[in-house]
Amino acid sequence: MAFAMVEHKSKILYTAFVLFILGLVKVVFQLTGGENLYAPDFSNLKEVEFYDLENSRGSADGWRRDERILFCVPLRDASAHLPMFFGHMKNLTYPHNLIDLAFLVSDSSDDTLGELVKHLTQIQNDPDPKMHFGTIEIFEKDFGQAIGQGFSDRHGFAAQGPRRKLMARARNWLWTVAIKPYHSYVYWRDADVETSPQTILEDLMHHDKDIIVPNVWRPLPDWLGNQQPYDLNSWQESDGGLQLADTLDEDACIVEGYVEYQTWRPHLAYLRDPYGDPEVEMELDGIGGVSILTKAKVFRTGAHFPAFSFEKHAETEAFGKLAKRMGYSVVGLPHYVIWHIYEPSSDDLKHMEWMALEEVRQQEEAKIKKVYDRVWGKAFEDVHNNWNKEREDFLKNTDMANFKSIKVDWSGVDDWNLENGNDKQLADFNP
Amino acid sequence: MALNRYQIIRQIRRKPLSVLGSVAALLIIYFLFFTSHGSDSKLSKNRPTYNYNKVNKGWFGSSADDMFLKSMPKKHINRYDLNKLTTSADALKNREEILILTPLSKFLPEYWENLNKLTYDHNLIELGFIIPRSEYGDAALPKLEAAIKKTQASTNKFKKITILRQDSESLKSQTEKERHALAVQKERRSMMALARNSLLFTVLSPSTSWVLWLDSDIVETAPTLLQDMIAHNKPLLSANVFQRFYNEETKENDIRPYDYNNWIESDDGLKLASTLKDDEIIVEGYAEMATYRPLMAKFYDPNAASNVEMALDGVGGGALLVKADVHRDGAMFPSFPFYHLIETEGFAKMAKRLGYEVFGLPNYLVYHYNE
Numbered sequence: 094m095a096f097a098m099v100e101h102k103s104k105i106l107y108t109a110f111v112l113f114i115l116g117l118v119k120v121v122f123q124l125t126g127g128e129n130l131y132a133p134d135f136s137n138l139k140e141v142e143f144y145d146l147e148n149s150r151g152s153a154d155g156w157r158r159d160e161r162i163l164f165c166v167p168l169r170d171a172s173a174h175l176p177m178f179f180g181h182m183k184n185l186t187y188p189h190n191l192i193d194l195a196f197l198v199s200d201s202s203d204d205t206l207g208e209l210v211k212h213l214t215q216i217q218n219d220p221d222p223k224m225h226f227g228t229i230e231i232f233e234k235d236f237g238q239a240i241g242q243g244f245s246d247r248h249g250f251a252a253q254g255p256r257r258k259l260m261a262r263a264r265n266w267l268w269t270v271a272i273k274p275y276h277s278y279v280y281w282r283d284a285d286v287e288t289s290p291q292t293i294l295e296d297l298m299h300h301d302k303d304i305i306v307p308n309v310w311r312p313l314p315d316w317l318g319n320q321q322p323y324d325l326n327s328w329q330e331s332d333g334g335l336q337l338a339d340t341l342d343e344d345a346c347i348v349e350g351y352v353e354y355q356t357w358r359p360h361l362a363y364l365r366d367p368y369g370d371p372e373v374e375m376e377l378d379g380i381g382g383v384s385i386l387t388k389a390k391v392f393r394t395g396a397h398f399p400a401f402s403f404e405k406h407a408e409t410e411a412f413g414k415l416a417k418r419m420g421y422s423v424v425g426l427p428h429y430v431i432w433h434i435y436e437p438s439s440d441d442l443k444h445m446e447w448m449a450l451e452e453v454r455q456q457e458e459a460k461i462k463k464v465y466d467r468v469w470g471k472a473f474e475d476v477h478n479n480w481n482k483e484r485e486d487f488l489k490n491t492d493m494a495n496f497k498s499i500k501v502d503w504s505g506v507d508d509w510n511l512e513n514g515n516d517k518q519l520a521d522f523n524p
Numbered sequence: 525m526a527l528n529r530y531q532i533i534r535q536i537r538r539k540p541l542s543v544l545g546s547v548a549a550l551l552i553i554y555f556l557f558f559t560s561h562g563s564d565s566k567l568s569k570n571r572p573t574y575n576y577n578k579v580n581k582g583w584f585g586s587s588a589d590d591m592f593l594k595s596m597p598k599k600h601i602n603r604y605d606l607n608k609l610t611t612s613a614d615a616l617k618n619r620e621e622i623l624i625l626t627p628l629s630k631f632l633p634e635y636w637e638n639l640n641k642l643t644y645d646h647n648l649i650e651l652g653f654i655i656p657r658s659e660y661g662d663a664a665l666p667k668l669e670a671a672i673k674k675t676q677a678s679t680n681k682f683k684k685i686t687i688l689r690q691d692s693e694s695l696k697s698q699t700e701k702e703r704h705a706l707a708v709q710k711e712r713r714s715m716m717a718l719a720r721n722s723l724l725f726t727v728l729s730p731s732t733s734w735v736l737w738l739d740s741d742i743v744e745t746a747p748t749l750l751q752d753m754i755a756h757n758k759p760l761l762s763a764n765v766f767q768r769f770y771n772e773e774t775k776e777n778d779i780r781p782y783d784y785n786n787w788i789e790s791d792d793g794l795k796l797a798s799t800l801k802d803d804e805i806i807v808e809g810y811a812e813m814a815t816y817r818p819l820m821a822k823f824y825d826p827n828a829a830s831n832v833e834m835a836l837d838g839v840g841g842g843a844l845l846v847k848a849d850v851h852r853d854g855a856m857f858p859s860f861p862f863y864h865l866i867e868t869e870g871f872a873k874m875a876k877r878l879g880y881e882v883f884g885l886p887n888y889l890v891y892h893y894n895e
């Protein structure tokens with residue numbers, strides 16, 4: 094009995110010893126491996142907050158680590174796009190409660206704000222709590238737009254510099270007031286995106302880059318060829334680009350995709366292969382703003398959308414350049430695509446008007462032809478069959494079969510047609 | 525050797541549980557220490573599928589701010605009309621909010637007392653601090669914590685206070701001589717720029733009208749500092765930083781200029797800049813880099829009015845008042861050479877590029893601590 098007791102005691106001792114060693118290892122690990130920094134306790138003061146920024150550095154699988162994303166959307170006259178936009182929002186697979194939404198509504202002549210609040214209220218009151226997003230902030234600020242919001246107003250060459258600088262200000266006013274110490278990521282999204290994968294946040298995040306953008310294309314009507322690269326603001330710097338920059342004055346603003354500025358830069362948009370691996374990365378210098386995922390520290394440490402000419406660029410393109418100067422990685426995915434909506438340009442609109450008129454004209458013509466045909470049939474007797482019979486009689490007298498045949502040398506004629514195996518075809522578009 | 529192995533096997537036969545125990549202990553150790561660090565997302569090459577299970581943070585993994593995040597309001601939609609935000613000479617009458625920002629590597633009680641004595645309505649003042657990730661930070665933080673607890677329990681409490689622990693590295697040594705060596709200036713000021721930006725942008729709120737940058741070693745200002753500077757209604761305005769000392773020659777208490785970062789650009793400065801490589805910087809106050817820039821510190825005239833203004837091109841961060849809109853437009857502290865300027869001086873340049881004017885008050889003094 095006594096012996097059994099001793100045996101039992103030694104077992105307890107053994108267990109205690111193992112636990113003690115475990116605790117010791119953990120403490121040693123804390124002191125050496127992990128940091129052991131002082132953290133103040135303000136739990137009794139609700140107006141005082143303490144954050145360790147180390148906790149919001151952003152990792153490749155943020156959705157598993159409760160990492161919060163600040164989701165920024167600039168809006169102007171965008172109420173028509175909002176139903177589509179919120180359709181995408183509802184489908185996002187990134188945990189909604191980890192996404193804080195921030196909107197900036199500027200200079201709108203439609204009811205963008207009212208529509209926005211309506212959609213947000215709806216989604217936040219969804220019976221499924223998984224639908225609810227984190228905090229939602231809507232900011233209003235008008236900058237007084239000199240440029241209209243029609244497609245061709247926005248995309249004319251002369252409008253680009255001032256428009257870009259203004260848009261840069263708008264973007265900065267949004268993120269500078271919205272970003273909090275606990276955000277690990279910032280995601281920018283334009284309202285006018287038509288198609289985008291539900292997993293877009295995870296798809297971009299798992300690359301673990303400081304700044305990353307997808308490729309942006311847009312669908313086109315058949316008569317314009319199905320589809321087209323849209324966002325030409327994502328590019329890699331070239332010698333041609335740098336040389337051009339050197340010749341321009343301090344406040345000039347290079348914008349891609351205009352004949353006025355030939356930079357010969359490789360564009361993300363043109364490098365797309367519809368069958369390419371969507372994981373392929375390409376290093377970039379300038380980026381477009383349709384969909385950008387960045388680690389929050391990029392903005393926190395001061396990268397922004399220059400509203401002045403920075404290295405001869407402004408807004409998102411200059412943001413890429415600025416972030417590069419600060420040592421951050423800027424990457425694009427050539428074969429991973431999201432689709433911008435198709436908005437007709439004023440030339441397209443003219444063409445569409447012409448097409449509509451043409452259709453009416455053709456209908457009219459068909460109607461008139463029917464009437465003509467009827468009148469024709471009534472007015473004239475059909476002598477077609479008679480003529481066919483008589484023709485044979487005529488031709489009998491001119492038969493050449495009895496004469497000697499003429500020989501012609503046809504050799505060498507085909508030599509000219511050797512190269513004709515080039516059958517270009519457009520890729521089939523099916524968004 | 526053979527005997528040894530035989531013994532082990534016999535041990536296992538006799539007491540299988542003891543072996544199981546050690547294996548279990550090893551497993552426990554493995555799960556406790558390694559699982560929370562390895563990221564085990566299984567991503568296939570072409571079509572990534574994602575694992576949505578939460579990563580276990582381990583025993584001590586949960587951070588202090590988790591609690592705050594959990595208590596965040598849900599379903600709430602906040603609206604802010606920034607068109608209504610004003611910045612005016614009569615800020616107090618318009619109830620304009622001020623954010624006072626201080627990168628803080630050492631806590632001086634005189635600094636805190638001076639802050640408490642400011643006569644602008646404290647209900648309209650928010651404070652923000654960023655503390656380095658070093659033992660200096662760990663020395664300063666408990667003192668700041670105690671001071672805040674005392675002040676916030678009084679009738680003089682501030683509207684809101686945010687303290688951040690810096691994520692980026694900071695230089696280890698902080699003695700005055702080492703801080704000022706030219707070779708370390710670029711690196712040091714670059715890190716300071718990152719700290720200032722991290723503080724500014726995460727704490728700046730939609731209701732902030734003015735931002736006052738106040739270094740932690742500014743130990744004496746007029747109690748009306750905020751009203752005095754705001755009255756000028758300038759986008760950027762820098763006070764003149766002086767220092768009190770005992771003058772051995774005159775055997776009297778005296779003052780001398782301290783901050784040389786407030787200056788006007790000179791031809792020599794521009795010429796010097798044009799000879800530099802893209803990644804090189806100019807810092808004021810070093811014989812190796814003679815710019816002959818007129819320094820605001822040298823323009824102090826004790827007999828002239830304290831509200832005299834002078835246009836500047838570079839500023840320091842000692843006591844610098846900025847309209848919050850300037851920061852919202854994107855003006856920040858460059859951590860890289862921006863027109864060969866860095867940190868506060870680069871900030872002034874960037875504000876100018878955005879179309880804002882920069883001013884200083886040569887006769888309006890604030891005082892730096894004397895080590």
Ligand SMILES: Nc1nc2c(ncn2[C@@H]2O[C@H](COP(=O)(O)OP(=O)(O)OP(=O)(O)O)[C@@H](O)[C@H]2O)c(=O)[nH]1
Nearest residue numbers: 167168169170171197198199247260263283284285
């Ligand atoms: N707040 C604000 N948002 C704007 C402004 N201008 C455009 N937006 C929004 O910004 C996003 C992008 O603007 P768009 O006008 O579509 O720009 P875009 O023509 O797609 O520009 P690119 O694709 O770069 O050619 C959309 O969500 C717009 O609603 C503005 O002045 N203020």
Ligand SMILES: Nc1nc2c(ncn2[C@@H]2O[C@H](COP(=O)(O)OP(=O)(O)OP(=O)(O)O)[C@@H](O)[C@H]2O)c(=O)[nH]1
Nearest residue numbers: 627628629630654655656690694695719739740741
């Ligand atoms: N967060 C943070 N703050 C710092 C660090 N180093 C200095 N500071 C603070 O930044 C401000 C300016 O630092 P100083 O060391 O005074 O720099 P300075 O004014 O250029 O140097 P002095 O002329 O010696 O005053 C002070 O408020 C410091 O407390 C740092 O590494 N991290």
Ligand SMILES: [Mg+2]
Nearest residue numbers: 283285383433
């Ligand atoms: Mg668009």
Ligand SMILES: [Mg+2]
Nearest residue numbers: 739741842892
């Ligand atoms: Mg100092």
